[in-house]
Amino acid sequence: MMRRAGEFRTVPALLAALAGWTCALPFAASAEPATLPAIFPAPVSIALGTGTVTLGTSVGLVVADGTGPETIAAVRQILESAGVETVATARRVPARLDRTYVILGTGKAAVVRAALGRSNTVLDGHDEGYTITSAAGNGGGIITLAGHDADGLFHAVQTLRQLVRRPTLPALVIQDHPAMPIRGTIEGFYGKPWSMADRTQHLDFLATVKANTYVYSPKDDPFARDRWREAYPAATLASLGTLVATARRNHVDFVYAVSPGPSVCFSDPADAQALERKFAALRGIGVHRFYVALDDIEYTKWNCDRDKAAFGPSGADAAGVAQAKLLNAVQANLVATDPASHPLIMVPTEYYDAKETPYKAALRKHLDPRVVVQWTGTDVVPPAISIPDARTATKAFGRKTLLWDNYPVNDYAQTTGRLLLAPYARREAGLSAELTGILSNPMNQEAPSRVAVTGVVAFGWNDTAYDPERTWQFSARALAGGDARAEAALLTFFDTQHMAPTFGSQPWQPQAPRLKAALDAVRDTIANGDASARRAAITDLSRQADALADASDVIRSGTVDPAFAEQARPWLDALQRWGRALQLTAAGLDAADHGNRAAARYFADARRIAAEAAGIQTIPGATRFDGPIKIADGVLDRFVADAPTLIAVR
Template sequence: MRRTDKFGTLTLVAATLMTAPAVAASNGAPPTLPAIFPAPTSITLGNGSFPLGKTVVLIAAPGTDAATIALTRDILLASGVVKVTTAKRLPSHPEGTHILIGAGSAPLIRTTLARSATVVDDHVEGYTIASTPIDGGGIITLAGHDADGLFHAVQSFRQLAKRPVFPAMVIQDHPAMPIRGTIEGFYGKPWSMADRTKHLNFLATVKANTYVYSPKDDPFARDRWREAYPAATLTSLGALVATARRNHVDFVYAVSPGPTVCFSDPADAQALERKFAALRTIGVHSFYVALDDIEYKKWNCPRDATAFGPSGAEAAGIAQARLLNTVQAQLVATDPASRPLIMVPTEYYDAKETPYKAALRKELDPRVVVQWTGTDVVPPAISIPDARTATKAFGRKTLLWDNYPVNDYGQTTGRLLMAPYARREAGLSGELTGILSNPMNQEAPSRVAVTGVAAFGWNDRGYDAERTWHFSARELAGGDARAEAALLTFFDTQHMAPTFGSQPWQEQAPRLKAALDAVREALADGDATKRSAAIADLRAQADTLANAPDIIRSGTVDPAFAEQARPWLDALQLWGRALQLTAAGLDAAEHGSNAATRYFTDAGRLAVQAAAVQSIPGATRFDGPIKVADGVLDQFVKDAPALIAH
């Protein structure tokens, strides 16, 4: 038996913790440790398990959020429960399954947690799930330290309710990083309002708590930032804010005044306040000033030269800090519910000491949150020492803006970036205030990587990149195993993650490359049995590639994913057929058939067609030919005719 402290690392305790008698599962099998994503801080598994059953009694503590109760009911009905009844208290001798939900401070919740010899996790956004088998069912308690924590508990319950039986257990959980989510900060076509709504709903499922609205191509947030939004646009943004609130996601509005702002002009500070005041009317309480990607070594107005002296990096740091300090003070004075202002500096990457960073560090209000993209604009890795250096450079712990899986720069032309989120060091939670992913122009495909970013932000020390990657496929597939396998096949062909340099930080198609390398090695070995088996394996691999697009488009997977990935799926199907013909050519060559040449020729023709498939015009910043397992699949099709003489 192993134990840790109450909020320690993931544990399994094979012991009876429940005061009620343990009840074995109906099939006689012992309970198993559930897989929950993001990984919880701690799971303690007890003895016994029970099915939810067809009828469940739902008991909510006074003051519990009605939307969270409704979500719990929806999860139960989706899991196969036929009838959900309600009660105000737990009976002395409960029968069947009872679910209690509420704040850990509520007497009802404290009492039921005591049945499992536990208390509520007392961290911000923390929650506890405790389950106790009883005769004919069980008692499940969903307790939150606060309203956000309770909502996260229900999201974990959503995953647990898909299991055939519910184990006796205690989950204690809370996030490692205070800020976790995404920043819609890419160039090119912004997401639609429908995309954003879906994304906010998705963020809730991975326990993210922040979405920053910062599309570079919103004219009223950048080029025309001083102008008021049209009423219709403000109404649409208001609907998004309401969706975010329902999902316990903080909607942060970002404005990018840098290209034209006059830092010393009170009129521009007032223009920012008017902009924020308008957003406040639709429920926004979190704001952001973006000063990235601007020319900061020359002034936009003559009065800045008078106020701050000759233009330059140090003067820019001072000027920016003075304006941001004014905005921060206005936010506090105007709105007691406001959160600290967030900013992204002009020198947002690396942590080298510079006059600009020194000025910002000295002048900027310590309440203002500073974003940082890591050791480069697109860093290949981020370590704890990297983050500590950034803390020293900016005078505060930074909020990481991770430019993954964004695909708005030249090296990503023709690519979706869907490798697992990796090469960020466990323990970064001690050095950062949070982490935000900059996603792709394609919202649904972005969820693959964002799932990993959110999971890392929740529990960086317990994060498993590969298992989280599989979970993202399972979620997109709606639990359909065949669709999940097809998605993982597709993800592998979009595994390459470039940087601004020549070397990618994630390799292309590692699984497919390993399979094709095995074929090369078997054919080179000269053993007839191995050669025959390798060609059979290649044929199966080719069938998997060729069939994956139709499986993904079959309806189980979110239709938005299939549509936004359409040209990649089209190209993958052509490449799969080219590989099928390649396998047929190798088989013919192995048996001395003259048909080998024809098969190889047809494979080459399909390869040309596949390589010519273009991205959806205007969908991303740079249009171009679609890349599918490039350098791996195309190279094998090209090399195959020379592998066996014919």
Template sequence: MRHNRIFGALFSSIVAAASVAASAASAQPATLPALFPAPTSITLGDGAITLGSSVVLVAAPGADAETLALVRKILASAGVKTITTARRLPALLDRPHILVGTGDAAIVRDALARSGTTVDGNAEGYTIASLAQGSGGLITLAGHDGDGLFHAAQTFRQLVQRSAIPALVIQDHPAMPIRGTIEGFYGAPWTMADRTKHLDFLATVKANTYVYSPKDDPYARDRWREAYPAATLAELGTLAATARRNHVDFVYAISPGPSVCFSDPADTQALERKFEALRGIGIHSFYVALDDIEYAKWNCEGDKAAFGPSGAEAAGVAQAKLLNAVQANLLARDPASRPLIMVPTEYYDAKETPYKAALRKHLDPRVVVQWTGTDVVPPAISIPDAKAATKAFGRKTLLWDNYPVNDYAQTTGRLLMAPYARREAGLSSELTGILSNPMNQEAPSRVAVTGVAAFGWNDKGYDAQRTWHAAARDLAGGDARATAALLTFFDTQHIAPTFGSQPWQEQAPRLKAVLDGVREALADGDAAPRRAAIAELSGWADDLTNAPDIIRSGTVDPGFAEQSRPWLDAMQKWGRALQLTAAGLDAADRGSAAARGYFAEAKRIAAEAAAIESIKGATRFSGPIKIADGVLDVFIADAPGLIAFDRPAGG
């Protein structure tokens, strides 16, 4: 694939940051590794450690067996052939030694002291200390708790992708207690296989929460009072086990709002009975969704008698009564249970209303309230916005961020793959966490979710663009050519719509910059810049045309290629139309009558590309695929008028 100058410069820097030359580590200066999410702090020391083919793995007492298995897998992926186990550290480190454990083990504390540090003292926190010594060295993975140790292993997974691990100390912990996704979209839910892959992915980005809330699960919404069939219950139990293995809290959400009778003890008992059945398969975190319902009418006469005429304030009182009973039951069943989560009927904005006032007054303070920001799909979220929500609901809220969800009309024909942006650094001071509502397409959702998780982990150290590049690199399996192809594709899906007419992220900014540059060069009229711009355009057209085949070639996650199939098909055709457009401009610039044929063929292929439809049933709204719309299509349509091509040759 012929890379344009922007992506060429970009990936020379990425490769330089991600790897070192294949010479001896001792001859290399220590360089700061690129890690995502960004650690709280990282300090370089002297020297570096090359793992080589043989290491010693030391498990501290109480180290989690599954985390140890993950470390073994990471070492094998880094080319380590022989892993010898030991119970203690020798005085002389003749080979690389990897120590794994939590800070309550003396051996871990002693090892950290060699690097002059201690274990991070925050929940889910960890410390990594690497110390080079002669031909060996010591790498200590120390967790404050079991979750922290698991997160340390995920950071270690990134470190071993270098040929040498620099001597360093990483102190790290999350800024927000809750970080992850809520499968809360309308339309086709994920398959159980999709969910399993997603839980594995969440572990890699240090997310800790997945909320099961598909709108199309009848036993969670329309038939919420009914027990799950045994087969479905078993599948949910398997998912919960996968979540535990990945240190992700599996939260089950139920949506009784359309039919619940708040005053009827039988309905409260039905909720508790449902949760008890799920507790039996290993699910211990629960959620009651009261979004997308009306409070203009009651579902039963009993509620009118108990709470008075229907309306916003009465709904808040009734909902609080139900939720408080459920929260009390959860604590009675399990005093160590996580707090109940709810999403209110007024789930966006922070304006004072009778409904919010009722919730604030009556709802148990332990219950976590979700909030989507200043709108259903907010273009930005600031610290003052979150402070207003804290005041309105009487507690810090859990942000339900409706990005990159594509289940509303403005997203028809789109994948949303712009970086996660326009959320203010410092929001961690006013939020209990962030849950992303992803797309119906699980693998493409990871692009944005990587950013959401990184922001939730370290909002003050978050870099949207660099995290976006890291998401592409992970999907590409580290292959630079495939990473560049993915970023070319992402650029064509950069727009982020809102419920209004104005998107909160623009479409195809990199491609638009190139096309604008071509227009400007042609408008200036100077021959050399004009020819250079047409040549650059031809290179970009090649990138667009070739990217789909590279994405499908095997290094990129196969699920991504399959779920993006019509978009890749359309992108290839649009790329071909741009190739013909570039050829037409070149012919016109040389005064060749062939320009007319090139432009006509470009127009024909562009029409074919614009007619490609999304996969029926895959999303709530089906329709024509959008590829850099408003940018690429406009340029191809305008191109025949940019250079007069009916003049005689040499004219």
């Protein structure tokens, strides 16, 4: 719950504790009023005090023993990016402040406990939780980043990253922790897998949004699916080891998934041993969390005669029993061989809906209760997920499920030609009480996937305070590097890729709602027949067209992540042409409104450029289905086609 200024009783105590700290250097204390910062994901609680703190050019850094080097390095980088020229290591905060000090550590450290005690603030006691306090005194200030554990402390640093983007920090207290214990992504799409560079960038991104899980499960890795019994080549294993180290540095659990379903013999001890060997090799490079995927396979036939002898004729019930036997053996081996191991995760063959079936009943009865079960919701691509849906899944599988949300994945036919850039929405607040966590299945395009993934992770962190639109805008701001013009261009582009299809005929998110509202307003105004209003509407349309036409160049100008611009390249090419077509359409409407016969030429040129735009194709092989790029389809193309009929040329 968000608290208003003055409601948090410890802020005055914090300020009182700092009242005795004085210094002749006035630069660190500011007379600017404190304003509530926007933090994403939304914190559990944030309360303002009085006054603000300026970092200045020199900051003292007090680091508690046991703080990870990656956390210290992140704080230094954040402070330097904020304009701090000198970050001086200090053993303690002096009684008389000479600058602003940052205290960094977990609640186990005496220096951190003392800082919280001086402010009469208690440490957030949840796993991955953290507390931040800041207050200004005469000549300086103090900022305390206190983690319940090392992960919580790292999350606190990500909040600091957002706080210091403002010129001054308000005096405040933040208490925060995640609602769901598992939050992140599963690279589980079909088609071209991400490159190791993509994965590295993705892990760095996941850290900034307080995710804690990445599942390596590319469908096209032969050594994880078709050739799962075989050992990885040494070079590939080394590359995965580098990736695991990157995940660890970012406080993200690297989960290795294997998909043996197409060929496994469930009753053969040799196959269980093959899985154990595979996991042992991955454990050797630092992996401690494993996953067995049994999705997208048949249970109408066995892969070996031995299974028929062991479990009887093939079918749903027998498959559930057979799978449980294998998974239980793997789970037992993990516990026996790796004290640091987490519970095994599995995705069942019936991974969607929550209807009672013989297969689910068999899993419920026979599967080790420690094994985590994934579930995609009410459908493969569900239009919405409610609390009752999740409760029904809990009943069906005999445990709370880990949600595999197939958004924004674009590896199925209905997504051909699309990037899925709508905000993450229509998941009910309160699901955190019914799920063990949430993983997003992203697109083949890593950087554009961050738009939706930011929302998925923010929902998993604090589903009750999650705001889809504000988080969507935050994702644009982050990709734009804080540049307002680039942020606006990205939001313009996102709107043209707003459609979120399902496996059915109806999308669960509409196409281009902002642009559609603007174009509908032009249609309505022209239909009204008022001359002055009509001309104003056409002028506004020209501005809209300019924004569309210019957005691609702004996005490519250098402030937006270059990976985003490259992976969205054909969409940006098409957007630019569609923007030009709309500019010509606006010119045609203006000419028609003034009785100028040049209108016909403008409209003809608009149709020609629109046809060029509609002919642009996806990058060959980048996604599972290649095809023509779609830009605000059903909205922009329809308006360009209809415009010549809206005003008769006199």
